Amino acid sequence: MKKGETLGTKVWKNKIGKIFLISVLLFITPLLFTGQLYAYSIGVHKKITFEVIDQNETKINDYLKNIGLDKGVDEELKNSFSRKTVEEWIERGSWIEDIDPGILFSHYLNPLTNKGYTELGIEIGQSAYDSANDLANYGGWVWARKRLYDGLTETDKTNREKYLSIAFQSLGRAMHLVQDMAVPSHTRNDFHPPESYEKYTSINVEALTYTEVPFPYWNVSISDGAPKQIWDTDTYDGSIAYSSGNIGLAEYSNANFFSEDTIFIDFPHPAKENTTAALVEQYAKDGQLDEVWYIQGYTSQRLAAYSYFNKWLSSDKWEYNLNDSVYEDYASKLIPRAVGYSAGLLDYFFRGTLEITMPDKFVYSIINGSITPQQFTYIKAKVRNTTPDEEVQDGIIQAVAKYKIRPDYQDDLSNDPPDGEVMEGVEFSYSVSEPIVITSLSSTEPAEFSFDFTNNPIPVGITDLSLNVIFKGTLGNETDIAIAAGMKDLNEPQHFSIWNVTDRFYLDGVLRTADEIRNDPALLDRVDHDGDGVSDEPIDPYDVNTNIAFYPPLTTPTVYNATYTPLPPGRYGRIIILTDMPQPYILVYRQSTEPPDERSSAFLYPGVINQENNGIFYNTAVTTFREIIQHQWAAYSRYYPDATGISTAPWPGPVDINSYPATIYP
Numbered sequence: 001m002k003k004g005e006t007l008g009t010k011v012w013k014n015k016i017g018k019i020f021l022i023s024v025l026l027f028i029t030p031l032l033f034t035g036q037l038y039a040y041s042i043g044v045h046k047k048i049t050f051e052v053i054d055q056n057e058t059k060i061n062d063y064l065k066n067i068g069l070d071k072g073v074d075e076e077l078k079n080s081f082s083r084k085t086v087e088e089w090i091e092r093g094s095w096i097e098d099i100d101p102g103i104l105f106s107h108y109l110n111p112l113t114n115k116g117y118t119e120l121g122i123e124i125g126q127s128a129y130d131s132a133n134d135l136a137n138y139g140g141w142v143w144a145r146k147r148l149y150d151g152l153t154e155t156d157k158t159n160r161e162k163y164l165s166i167a168f169q170s171l172g173r174a175m176h177l178v179q180d181m182a183v184p185s186h187t188r189n190d191f192h193p194p195e196s197y198e199k200y201t202s203i204n205v206e207a208l209t210y211t212e213v214p215f216p217y218w219n220v221s222i223s224d225g226a227p228k229q230i231w232d233t234d235t236y237d238g239s240i241a242y243s244s245g246n247i248g249l250a251e252y253s254n255a256n257f258f259s260e261d262t263i264f265i266d267f268p269h270p271a272k273e274n275t276t277a278a279l280v281e282q283y284a285k286d287g288q289l290d291e292v293w294y295i296q297g298y299t300s301q302r303l304a305a306y307s308y309f310n311k312w313l314s315s316d317k318w319e320y321n322l323n324d325s326v327y328e329d330y331a332s333k334l335i336p337r338a339v340g341y342s343a344g345l346l347d348y349f350f351r352g353t354l355e356i357t358m359p360d361k362f363v364y365s366i367i368n369g370s371i372t373p374q375q376f377t378y379i380k381a382k383v384r385n386t387t388p389d390e391e392v393q394d395g396i397i398q399a400v401a402k403y404k405i406r407p408d409y410q411d412d413l414s415n416d417p418p419d420g421e422v423m424e425g426v427e428f429s430y431s432v433s434e435p436i437v438i439t440s441l442s443s444t445e446p447a448e449f450s451f452d453f454t455n456n457p458i459p460v461g462i463t464d465l466s467l468n469v470i471f472k473g474t475l476g477n478e479t480d481i482a483i484a485a486g487m488k489d490l491n492e493p494q495h496f497s498i499w500n501v502t503d504r505f506y507l508d509g510v511l512r513t514a515d516e517i518r519n520d521p522a523l524l525d526r527v528d529h530d531g532d533g534v535s536d537e538p539i540d541p542y543d544v545n546t547n548i549a550f551y552p553p554l555t556t557p558t559v560y561n562a563t564y565t566p567l568p569p570g571r572y573g574r575i576i577i578l579t580d581m582p583q584p585y586i587l588v589y590r591q592s593t594e595p596p597d598e599r600s601s602a603f604l605y606p607g608v609i610n611q612e613n614n615g616i617f618y619n620t621a622v623t624t625f626r627e628i629i630q631h632q633w634a635a636y637s638r639y640y641p642d643a644t645g646i647s648t649a650p651w652p653g654p655v656d657i658n659s660y661p662a663t664i665y666p
Contacts, residue, residue, distance in 0.1 A: 040179060040338075041202035042095040048179055048335065049094040049172060051210040052342045053087050063350040067152055067485045068402050068468050069164075077165040078158075089165050093172020094179070097139060106131040107180045110189050111232040111250040112267070117191055128177040128186070128250075129232065133225040139173035141226035144349065145481040149472045152485070153398055155430045155456060171349060175342045178230055181249035182338035184330070185259035188267055192260050200327040201335070213336040217246045218344030219351060219389070221477040227348040230341050241269035243299045249341045256298040257330055263304055263320045270298050277306070282325055295320065302329040352475050352484025354441075355384040356467060358580060359448050362551045364467070364490060366561050366666065367460075369574025370659035374411055374460035376493075376578060377453050378666060379433070382446035383469050387476075387484055392441035395473015395480075399433040399451035401458045402466045409461025413495060413622050413629040418610050420617025423463050431456045441471065450666070460493045460576055464611040491607040492620075494577050496586065497628055498546055499635035503570035503655060505539040506639035506646045514539040527640055537640050538595045541569030544636050548662075549587040550577060553604070557587055562662045566592075567636075570655030572628055573662045582607050590636050605632045627653040 040048070053060060053073055061072030064086060069075040073087040084092065097107075105125030108117040116127035125131075132140040144167050151163030180186045185195055201208060215230065222229050232248035241255040255269045264272055275297030284290040293306035305326055307319040358364065359380040367376055379399055385392040404426040408415045433451035441447060451469075458465075467488045475482035504511045507526060517523045517539050527537040543566035549557035562575050577584075584607060589600045608620045608631055625633045625647075639646055 040183060040198055041205070042098070043205045044198075044201050044208075044335075045095040045098070045176055045179060046091055047205055047208075047210065048338050048342060049091045049175060050087075051212070051339050052175070052346065053090065055212055055339070056343050056346065060346060060350065063353075066353065066468075066487045067470075068400070068466065068487065077161040077168070079162040079165040084165065086164075086168050089168035090172040090175070093139065093169035093174075094176045095172075096169070097173040097176035100139075105191070106137075107177060108186050108189065108191075109181060109231055109250045111187060111234075111236055111248065111254050112238050114232065114234075118189055128180055129226065129228055132174045132177045139170045140177065141170075141174045141349075142481065144168070144170035144174060145483060149470065149481075149483055152400060152468070152470050152483075153432050155432055157427060157429075160430065171346070174226060174349075175345055178249060178342050178345050179338045181231055181341070182253055182334040184253045184257040184262075184334075187250040187254040188259045188262045190259035190261050196260060196322060197327050197330060200324055201331055204328075204331070208331050208335050210339050211336055212340035212343055213333075214340045215249075215337075215344040218341075218347045220246065221348075221390075224477055224479040225481075227345065227478075230345050230348070238268040241271075241274070241298065249337055252337060253334060257300070257334070258304055258320075258322060260322055263322070270303060274298065275303060292325070294326075299333050300326075300329045302326045351387055351390070352471065352482055353386045354469050354471060354484050354486030355386045355446065356469055356486045356488040357382045357384070357446055358552070361559055361561055361665070362549075362555075362557070362579070362581070362584070363561060364578040364580070365458075366550075366575060366577045366664055368562075368659075368662050368664050369411075369495065369576050370661045372411060374576060375457035376460070377457045379451045379453065379458075379467065379578065380448060380666065381451070381467065381469065381488070382448045383441065383486065384446035385441045385443045385484065386486075387443070390476030391443070392438075392471060392484060393474035394439050395437075395471055395475075395482075396435040397438055397441070397449065397469060397471045398435045399449075399453075400468040400470060401431040401453070402428055402464075402468065403431075403458065403462040404464045405429050405459060406461040406463060409459075411460075413631075416622045416629065417619035418463050420612065420619065423612070423617065426463075428464070429462075431458045438471075438473075463492055465490045465492050465578075488580055490578055490580050492610040494579065494584075494608040494632075495622075495630045496548075496575050496577065497572045497625065497630040497633040497659075498548060498564065498567065498575070498588065499572045499625070499633060500544045500546070500567040500569050501626075501635045501637045501651070502538070502544065503541045504637075504651065505537070506637060506643065506649065508641070509645055509649075511649050511651065512539075514541070538597070538638050542592055542594060543568055544597075545591045546573075546636070547589040548575065549589075550579065550581075551585050551587065552581050553583065553585060560589075560665060562664050564660065564662055567660060568655070571660045572626070572633075572654055574628075574630065574659035575662055575664075579607060586632075586634065588634050588636075599636070601634070603632075603634060626651045628657075 064072045075086050105117045107128050109127040115123045117124050131137055135142045147163045147167035151160050154160040185192050232250045233246050236251040243256050275295045278296050279291050280294050281291055294302045295304045302325050304320040305323050307321050364379050365376040406418050431453050433453050467490050469486045471484040527535040529536040546564040546567045547560040548562045549560045551557040564573050583604050585604050587602045591598045610619045622629050
């Protein structure tokens with residue numbers, strides 16, 4: 001400070017100098033800008049973001065797999081100029097936010113005013129929080145939400161990956177806006193290029209401590225957009241400074257640390273009366289042991305250093321400075337919180353979860369195998385909100401089927417089972433249902449939905465099938481753009497054939513026609529129990545009304561999924577189902593009038609699995625009966641005296657090779 005210059009004069013000169021610098025920067029930056037603006041360096045932002053993902057990888061992967069990104073943070077996504085993993089896109093966003101001249105003054109937030117950088121009462125640029133929520137800013141929270149939904153509901157692979165890459169890069173940019181709140185100058189309205197604290201962290205990037213200090217209040221939302229509580233909980237008003245608990249990162253750094261031009265001025269804390277002075281031994285840069293007076297208090301043993309008093313000042317006046325030892329102390333507390341609060345932002349972004357369970361009729365979809373093309377035009381599922389402590393409100397809900405299309409599939413399963421080596425080189429495809437408008441979704445009682453895939457049907461010839469349900473709308477306090485998702489690994493399409501084989505009679509272990517038996521006295525004598533020359537066994541073909549229900553173990557079906565009224569003799573019906581049951585039961589109820597008969601049979605069958613899991617491709621074998629291939633079959637047959645060997649008898653082909661049509665009850 002020059003002789004005769006008061007502290008107030010110095011402050012005003014600093015402000016005038018800053019205003020001049022800001023004016024110059026606002027004019028020339030868009031024209032000449034080619035490098036980084038003033039914040040944590042690219043290296044520090046990248047390192048913080050890496051640590052956020054590394055320290056929280058398990059739960060991040062769980063969420064990403066829940067939305068169909070099976071490889072988690074290692075899932076590769078390609079946009080028009082680059083292919084990167086999810087982790088790399090987030091990381092890129094966390095530093096590219098600075099490579100944008102349009103946001104020079106949008107990385108500040110004064111928690112006492114809720115404004116961005118301000119001079120002479122004029123806000124120059126948005127606050128960091130407002131910037132994250134502004135759709136006009138190509139990046140940040142709103143864009144991350146928008147493009148995540150766009151990507152999850154897109155069927156075109158190129159567009160899907162492009163949207164998802166933008167989503168994760170935008171999420172990284174929002175994380176950057178959180179991380180800047182761990183720089184005191186960004187929360188204390190101090191535009192001070194070059195920033196010595198940021199220079200210190202950049203030089204010492206590998207030596208800094210990155211073990212996160214979690215923010216446990218990340219889900220205590222106080223805003224309808226990005227979670228403002230991460231930045232500012234609006235609980236600190238300057239009266240009492242606090243350093244833990246429900247406090248936003250901007251509040252923490254504002255109340256407990258200095259920036260270069262705000263040491264004991266402009267802000268109520270840190271305050272002189274809450275600090276002490278201590279003489280601290282430390283090694284100087286020349287390696288010599290030195291003694292330095294430091295201000296201690298709040299969270300720091302080195303809150304600021306005393307400078308030697310200027311000879312032009314009276315003996316009771318001191319100046320202060322922030323040296324590398326101070327910054328070492330600052331970084332040890334601010335960087336771990338930058339990691340923890342960034343992780344809290346990811347927790348909030350990924351918090352929305354849904355549970356998918358089977359519908360009342362137990363199968364997600366069932367179709368008539370006699371109709372070509374074979375495809376599912378609807379899926380029924382029950383959905384429940386499993387987001388902790390937050391209600392799903394107005395919005396839309398959609399289902400997305402993810403699968404691989406078999407290049408060699410035949411409707412009659414003549415090329416089954418699928419070949420894992422062939423399917424390894426097949427890209428995933430997607431079918432997206434029409435959106436359904438909802439006003440709520442219970443967290444206790446699941447609601448059943450029928451998702452319409454008419455315009456984007458799911459083919460039957462597929463492997464690696466999974467179902468996602470996506471909600472977009474209002475979740476808790478986050479309005480309109482929140483996303484919740486759930487995933488269910490479905491069995492691959494399962495073919496059942498239901499037979500009426502009364503065109504043959506199994507007599508003494510041999511298949512016979514009615515005419516063969518009648519025309520052979522010895523054979524007729526075996527079924528003419530009263531000796532009147534007429535068979536007492538039902539050797540003639542006849543129609544059978546057949547009803548089919550699928551259900552899980554330990555339950556009793558009350559409705560049927562498909563019926564044949566009737567199924568003619570010598571014919572079969574093919575039905576194809578989607579289920580998630582490892583071993584579904586099938587109940588077949590048959591009834592005939594001539595001859596009168598009524599039978600009910602239940603069978604337990606393994607579910608169909610044709611998919612890759614942990615590098616191994618699993619497939620389900622098919623079986624052939626009467627020259628027809630299916631996964632499982634059930635037949636209504638007649639025999640005397642017993643049925644031993646009937647299923648492996650040399651049955652002829654069906655009367656008609658085409659499947660008989662069923663009536664389906666979705």
